[in-house]
Amino acid sequence: MDASISPAVLQHDQLSAPLGVVWDPDWRCNLNCAHCSTARNESNAPWPSVLNEVSAIRPFFVSLGGGEPLLFSDRTLTILEALALSGVMTNLTTNATLVDPKLAAKLAVFRSSMKVTVSIDDWGAGGVMLRDPDSRHAAMRGLELLQNAGIAVALAVVVTRQNVSVLPDSAIALARERAIGAIKFSRVKPAGRAAAQFAEFCCDAAALQAFFERCVKGSTPEVRLEIADPLAASTALQMAGCPAGRTMLYIAPSGHVTPCAFWGRTFGVTPRDDLQELWASMSAWVAAQRPPAGCDMCPVFAACGGGCPAAREACPGFGGRDPQCPRPVRDGAAS
Numbered sequence: 001m002d003a004s005i006s007p008a009v010l011q012h013d014q015l016s017a018p019l020g021v022v023w024d025p026d027w028r029c030n031l032n033c034a035h036c037s038t039a040r041n042e043s044n045a046p047w048p049s050v051l052n053e054v055s056a057i058r059p060f061f062v063s064l065g066g067g068e069p070l071l072f073s074d075r076t077l078t079i080l081e082a083l084a085l086s087g088v089m090t091n092l093t094t095n096a097t098l099v100d101p102k103l104a105a106k107l108a109v110f111r112s113s114m115k116v117t118v119s120i121d122d123w124g125a126g127g128v129m130l131r132d133p134d135s136r137h138a139a140m141r142g143l144e145l146l147q148n149a150g151i152a153v154a155l156a157v158v159v160t161r162q163n164v165s166v167l168p169d170s171a172i173a174l175a176r177e178r179a180i181g182a183i184k185f186s187r188v189k190p191a192g193r194a195a196a197q198f199a200e201f202c203c204d205a206a207a208l209q210a211f212f213e214r215c216v217k218g219s220t221p222e223v224r225l226e227i228a229d230p231l232a233a234s235t236a237l238q239m240a241g242c243p244a245g246r247t248m249l250y251i252a253p254s255g256h257v258t259p260c261a262f263w264g265r266t267f268g269v270t271p272r273d274d275l276q277e278l279w280a281s282m283s284a285w286v287a288a289q290r291p292p293a294g295c296d297m298c299p300v301f302a303a304c305g306g307g308c309p310a311a312r313e314a315c316p317g318f319g320g321r322d323p324q325c326p327r328p329v330r331d332g333a334a335s
């Protein structure tokens with residue numbers, strides 16, 4: 001058998017289905033944080049029909065978020081059960097403030113097919129609180145109940161101007177103390193409720209890069225640091241550009257299908273439109289996009305891919321580039 005691979009195969013960078021579906025069944029939340037990048041007001045699509053579409057497309061995993069998914073715990077448990085029966089892994093992102101022993105025990109039924117990520121954004125130093133102070137205590141209690149029920153828990157941290165100076169060290173210290181094996185960091189996006197005060201929450205490019213450098217030094221086998229951000233490519237962190245529309249699609253509570261929760265390019269509405277066809281048209285469109293001017297000459301372009309397209313489109317005052325890109329533009333090329 002000829003082991004060589006046809007150039008046509010190598011050039012084909014569209015998957016027949018997304019590896020992951022990010023689905024927010026509902027944006028309602030008990031905390032209503034000002035820095036939340038998803039919350040908007042829209043009516044919800046019929047979630048059982050959306051669930052059928054998601055199961056039919058057979059992704060490797062579904063990330064369930066919100067809003068706060070445990071505000072509607074019966075629905076969330078039903079979704080977890082259906083996805084587990086379809087052989088789909090789930091990652092449930094929650095603020096954990098509504099977890100009680102009974103709910104932790106119900107969630108534990110799915111522990112072999114589910115990971116839980118607990119969102120904590122307040123790290124104290126500097127005195128600026130992003131949430132109601134009582135919510136931190138409630139989240140820590142919920143996290144403990146989940147762990148006591150045998151559920152694998154990771155932390156999710158949104159990096160903002162208010163907390164960047166104490167990260168990742170404060171989060172790593174908590175992870176070590178609570179035997180949490182992974183922390184996912186993402187920067188605040190100019191979307192959802194955060195869009196209105198983005199300048200207040202967004203840290204500057206230098207502070208963001210300094211944070212990435214600290215992450216390179218702070219990651220250990222004991223506490224894995226995950227940074228889903230193309231701009232981390234400027235450091236030694238391994239990146240593969242933005243996954244939106246390449247390996248991932250997003251479904252809003254309304255059923256609108258976009259490449260990412262923060263990128264408002266709608267390709268259709270599920271369940272009205274066929275999700276498989278929406279993925280095909282989305283991934284073809286994303287694959288045809290050209291990088292911003294100067295990015296293709298950038299030394300880290302292969303890893304970064306041009307930054308975050310959602311941030312690029314939401315902040316057009318940066319010449320079409322990611323507003324937090326650290327590289328200056330010289331003669332049309334980033335250096």
Ligand code: SF4
Pocket residue numbers: 230231234294295296298299300301304305306307308321322325326327334
């Ligand atoms: S110039 Fe473009 S490719 Fe280079 S780091 Fe900035 S956004 Fe990424």
Ligand code: SF4
Pocket residue numbers: 189228229230241242243244260261262263307308309310311
């Ligand atoms: S559009 Fe931005 S936020 Fe969304 S996956 Fe891509 S890099 Fe991440």
